Amino acid sequence: MNIEEIKNVYGVNDEQARALDINKNIALHAGAGSGKTRVLTRRFLRLLIEGGADVDDIVAITFTKKAALEMKERVIDLVNKFIEQEKDRKKRDALRKIKEELPLANISTFHSFCDTLVKENYYIVGIEPMYKIVEEVDTLTLLNRIADEVLDEFVNNSEYRDKFETVAEVLGVEYLSKKKIIEDVKHLYKEIKTKGDSIEEAKRFTENNIKRFNELTPKEEKKRGRKSNNTDEGDLEKLQIIINLVMDLVDSVDKKYSEEKKKLGVLDFNDLEKYTLQILEVEEVRNRIKERYKYYLVDEFQDTNDVQLKILSYLTEEENKIKDGKLFVVGDIKQSIYLFRGANYKVFEDVTDKIKNSGGEKLNLSTNYRSHDKIVDIINNMFENLMDAYEPSKVSNGVKGEAGFDFCILETEEKTNFDTKQLKERRVELDELKVFLEKEDKDEKRRNEAEYVADKILELKEKGIEYKDIAILFRGRSGVLEFENSLKKRQIPYTILGGIGYFERQEIRDLINIVRFIYRYEDKLSLLGILRSPFVGLSDNEVLDVYNIINENKYISSAQNYNDKVKRLFELKEEAPLYSVSSFLKKLDKELKIKDILLLQEDGVQKYRNFEKFLEIAEEFDRKGIYSSIEFVDYLENLIEISQKEGQAFLDTENSNAVKIMTIHASKGLEFEAVFIPSLDYEIAKSNKKKFVYDKFGNENARYGIVINHDAIKKDGLYKYVEEKRKEEEKKEEIRIFYVGVTRAIRYLSLSAVRKKRESTLINYLVDCGINFERYVEETSTFKDYKKEKEENNYEEDIFDIDRALENINININYIPKSIFSISRYMLYKDCPRKYFFRYIAKIDEGLLDIDFLNKKEDEEEQNEAEIVKNINAAEIGSFVHSILEDVSKGYKVDIEDRINRELYEISNEQKEKIKTMVQNYEKIEKSIKINGEKLFSHQEFNFRVPLPNTDIILMGIIDRLDIYQIGDTKKAVVIDYKTNKVNSEEDKERLKNHYLPQFIAYRFAVEKIYDIEIEKMYLYLLDTGEYIEMDIKNEEIQKGIKDIVEVFNFMETNKELNHYDRCENCYLCNYKFICE
Incomplete structure (x- = not known):
């Protein structure tokens, strides 16, 4: 392969050119800003132009639908450039043909690719071909229903009576309340499936796990940190009975859930992976698929899971060897941030070893072209202290001018703003009334932090950095309101991407309280929240009166005659089953004047739109046709849970010059001149509060399945061993998420936090690791005099800039x-x-x-x-x-x-x-x-x-x-x-x-x-x-x-069938x- 020729033709550097060797299997370890997407798209095109491949021969796997679309667009853009430069007519025509075929290229997520294989081979696994794929929110909501039914069956089964009595004896009678045990069973089921384990494997890991742990040799005891305490054998036997009961519950949930999916004609993402594996186990089918798809390119391999690696091995290997040029994987272990979705960065190490053992190469892209050299140096210095075997990025000298770094920690003491004396006199429990007594401005220091960020943004604007080139990145999807308020106060335009903060907005919390009250049997807190909302409008004293009435009579219905407004609420609750959820919300809007009230408030138009979005969620729920209306609350709560973890952001493209607000997860793959990462005082490696955990880390010989969180077993060491493994992996994940955040910055990076007493916050961990933030501020002190120069050839004043306009396509952020x-x-x-x-x-x-x-x-x-x-x-x-x-x-x-x-x-x-x-x-x-x-x-x-x-x-x-x-x-x-x-x-x-x-x-x-x-x-x-x-x-x-x-x-x-397409007469x-x- 002629490196110089490749560099010239494809516009790449030495490192990137080596990764374009289409005759070799390559594992490309690409650091942030090193141009991995450039390599991926050019390798795809080189296979077509020089490798003799047809578009159909290539499978390109991306992590998200958004990334799949972007890759397809980038390949098309690249083909357009080649067409423009090509003078030979025949070659140009060949390129045009490639371009015409590219919209149907096999560029998709792993699950979309699995869906294709399952739809084509459905008969092998015995499912209906017209299945629908349910989203994660549907999986969780169906599991609520299934778990509830399974628990009822077990409780009413005399075979399990003694076992439930053991649960009551050991864990307490209150644990047997449906909500607690169902939540644990659901959580364990999700953990097992997320890991990619089958129920049979989970059973095998769980079987006699306490006894197996106790039988470890002294050497193994020392290695795993076990304390030498003698625990009563009878206690351990009872704990094992409980563990086995919970495992039986999980097993039954799995079977019943499978039956329910079959009845509804749906599959979830785990099914797609499971059935794909089963299909590929049939040699004849596997060979046919291998003949059909000749090349595999997989992006973001660090976020692949164990099952997906098995699927890929089936498709690319012959006798444990990968055919030359068949497999190209690219990723960066430092940017593996989807542990909660089952991603296992270690599979990237495994596939790298496989590629090397098959005669392929491990290559590195180590030069950061995105960030200013000083920002790269700061990041290298930070993460050499935070990550094991950290490979520093090289500088590119590509970003001219100065770079800046700022850091701010605000000290605070945690305190309450409630008048507890008054509440105690009314015999009101503080936690029960938090829904309406919480004050948005409770945390003054957080408000000060938001003011700091807003002021820094104004300083950047003075330096010539546009608002649209500034991003505020949050670890989670809450805690945004204070920052919004500070930006509004300074008239700084901003846009929120990926729905961050939606469910914490007051008008949405009020709506959630309404549906909880309507569709749940007894929900006292939700009722109190509605009564205080602007849609009903009771004063705090009136709400306290209602609370005391309910408290004295034990049922919320005892307050229905408090006044006409409250009475009408209870009447509406009775009418709800007669309507679909979306229809009932529209009825509530008319009754309570929801839209009218929202429009009269500050930011009324935005609040009105938020209500419209809430209606859309209800309409989508109804449209699915697999739920009863009372399940809407579960659906909504599951949607909130999912939204806390992830979200994709399409940059708003309305040509708005606005600061971007999004999560770090949503920012992956993006870059900004200036990046703010506030609220770094969030807790990392939180202690587990659930009664049961699933041991999903480590190799199969050192895993113990379902483990109970109980004092007896804590003394015995097993629970501690499992928990320490979990905490260590989650802490590493938090550091990788932080790495993704800081590497979005091109020229300026700001970190801030409110220091709290809790020891296990990220900011405290960074300080404990010796990160010298003041030094970074000092090293970039020249930034205070920096003024960004106007870019040359700015056509905005004189002519219409075509290329810039192409970026202005109005794609909705959730599109x-x-x-x-x-x-x-x-x-x-x-x-x-x-x-x-x-x-x-x-x-x-x-x-x-x-x-x-x-x-x-x-x-x-x-x-x-x-x-x-x-x-x-x-x-x-x-x-x-x-x-x-x-x-x-x-x-x-x-x-x-x-x-x-x-x-x-x-x-x-x-x-x-x-x-x-x-x-x-x-x-x-x-x-x-x-x-x-x-x-x-x-x-x-x-x-x-x-x-x-x-x-x-x-x-x-x-x-x-x-x-x-x-x-x-x-x-x-x-x-x-x-x-x-x-x-x-x-x-x-x-x-x-x-x-x-x-x-x-x-x-x-x-x-x-x-x-x-x-x-x-x-x-x-x-x-x-x-x-x-x-x-x-x-x-x-x-x-x-x-x-x-x-x-x-x-x-x-x-x-996709011939008989769907009619013939015309012009033959x-x-x-x-x-x-x-």
């Missing part, structure tokens, strides 16, 4: 597209649905079915070969003419005769003259069209990708030419498309106008969506005659056309005619 379709596919479908099927679903190359070839007579075989090569088809002529016009429109002088001889070789004189005439006709049309304005910019082959309304589909296409004009005080666009079709009459012109109308509808929709600019004119250039057609499209035609495009794409997405010249008939 995660799953499909990309081109307008050319829509046009083909409208011409003939059956033809679309053959080309894009069956993937039959119509070149192999050329009618002219099939109709040749035997005597044509004797025809002079030179005569045959002189004719090229209309598509080739069209492509060649387009390439010439691209140069002509840029003002280049083109020697057509020379260009034909170089790129088309020998063609007939008739075709040569036809090409020259088309170019002359183009010039004739250009002279005949006059636009009353100044042309600012002309973009050839304008590629667009825009989201279609109310869908998760991206529309893509290419406009031959897009001109931007200054007309009066406004900028306007002119859209031009070249057509080489034969035109013989006015009827032909009218036919072409109608035929291409949907294409121009898509063009107008895209340009207006991207630019927010008015279309001045749209033209169809008829190069055959030297005429043009003005495409005047009305607004109602746009709406109707886009609606039809959406319907067709949705149809394509869900229908005469179709190459698929013979197989279609």
Whole structure:
């Protein structure tokens, strides 16, 4: 492999070029900002251009749907650059073909890939082919129902009576309340499944685990830190009985959950992995799949789990060896941050060893091109103290100017702001009334921290750093409100990405209280919360009166006659079962005037939108059709639990110059000039408060399954051993999350916290590890005089910047597209649905079915070969003419005769003259069209990708030419498309106008969506005659056309069988005619 040539062709450095060796298996360990995405996309394209691979041969696995979409877009962008630079017509046509096929490339998440394999081989695992995939929130909500039913069955089964009595004796009668034991069973089930263990494996680990631990040799005791205490054998026997009972409950939940999923026709993500493994265990099927997919590229491998590694091994290995060039994995163990989802960074080490043992290589990308050298040095210095075997990043000297680092710790004492004396006089328990007595401004120091961050942002703005280049990153999804308030006070624009902080907003908490009260049997706290909310509006004293009534009578219904408002609430509670959840919320809105009240408040419009979002959640719940309305509370609480852990952020692209607020998890893969990471005083490696834990760390020989949290076993050492393993892994995870956060910064990094008494906070841990923050501030002291220079070639004042506008596509922050379709596919479908099927679903190359070839007579075989090569088809002529016009429109002088001889070789004189005439006709049309304005910019082959309304589909296409004009005080666009079709009459012109109308509808929709600019004119250039057609499209035609495009794409997405695609009548010249008939 010629490294210099690779560097030149693909625009990479030495390290990156070595990773583009497509003949080797490679494990690429890529540090933050080192260009791993650049390598991944270029390796994908190199397989297509130089490796002889078809798009279908390659499987690229990404961690999220968002990353899959971005990778597909980046490969398409890269192909566009290659097309623009390529002078050889045949190579350019090959690149165009690759580009046309890329929207259907196998670039997806691991689960989406598994879904493909399971859908194709459903019969092997005995499931229905039309299954639906449930989200994590559905899994958790269904588990609530299942666990409840299983517990009832066990309690009513006489075989388990003695065992439940043992539970009551050892853990207390209160533990047997449904909520406590169900929560533990659910938690254990999730832990087992997240780890990728089967229930059988969990049983094996759990069996006699106390006894096995006690039988360890003294050497092993010392190694595992066991204390030498003698524990009563009878106590241990009782504990083992309880553990076995809980394991039986988990086993029954698993069986019943599987039955429920089968009944509902759904699978969860764990099922997809499980069934994929089962399918790949069938040798014949495995070999067929291995023949179909020849290359695997896997991104973010540090976040892969054990089951996914097994799947990948099945697909890439032969006799424990990986075929050369078949596997490319890239990741960074330092950025493994999905432990809670079962990610195991150690599998990256395992696959790296496998690749090396198969003759492949481990390579490193160690240069950080993202961050300023001083920021890189600071990060290296920090994490050399925090991570074992930390490999420092190299500096690139790529970011000019100065860099800054700031650090602020505010000391505080934890205290309460409640008037406990008054509460005690009313015999009110403090914890029960926290729902309405909490004060948002309780933590003054947190408010001071938020003020500090806001002031620093204003300083950065003075230095020339735009708001849009600043991010505030939070570890969790709560604690945002104080920072929002500080930004508002200083009129700093901001945008919240990925839904962070949504469920902690007061109006949403009030709505959650409403549904808890409505759908739960006895929920005193929720009722009190509603009564104090603006939707009911009782005073604190009135709420205390209601509380005392309930407390004295033991039931919340005893307060229903307190006043008319409270009475009506209870009446609504009785009516709720008659409605779907979303319908009932709309009824509540009318009764309680929810929207009206929210609109009258400060930030009323935003609060109104938040209510609309809440309604959307309820509508989605109803639409799923697998729940009763009373399960909405469980659904909502599970949604909140999930939202606390993760979220994907699409950067807002409304061209808003606003500070970005998001979680560290959501920021992965992004970068910002300035990064603030506040609230670093969160607790790490928290102590477990559950009665049971699942031992999921370490190798199989040192795992103990389900372990009980009880004093007797704590003395015995097993629980301590399991807990210390968990805490150590979670602490390492927190450090990796912190690493991801700080490595988002390009030029400026600020860390802050409110120091608390608790010892186990991240900030205390960092200080204890010897991190010298003051030193970093000192080393970047020159930043105080830094002023960012205006970037050169800033077109914003004078012309419309095309490339910048491309970034302004208005994609909603919660919008995660799953499909990309081109307008050319829509046009083909409208011409003939059956033809679309053959080309894009069956993937039959119509070149192999050329009618002219099939109709040749035997005597044509004797025809002079030179005569045959002189004719090229209309598509080739069209492509060649387009390439010439691209140069002509840029003002280049083109020697057509020379260009034909170089790129088309020998063609007939008739075709040569036809090409020259088309170019002359183009010039004739250009002279005949006059636009009353100044042309600012002309973009050839304008590629667009825009989201279609109310869908998760991206529309893509290419406009031959897009001109931007200054007309009066406004900028306007002119859209031009070249057509080489034969035109013989006015009827032909009218036919072409109608035929291409949907294409121009898509063009107008895209340009207006991207630019927010008015279309001045749209033209169809008829190069055959030297005429043009003005495409005047009305607004109602746009709406109707886009609606039809959406319907067709949705149809394509869900229908993959031949009988779904009708034949048209225009079969005469179709190459698929013979197989279609």
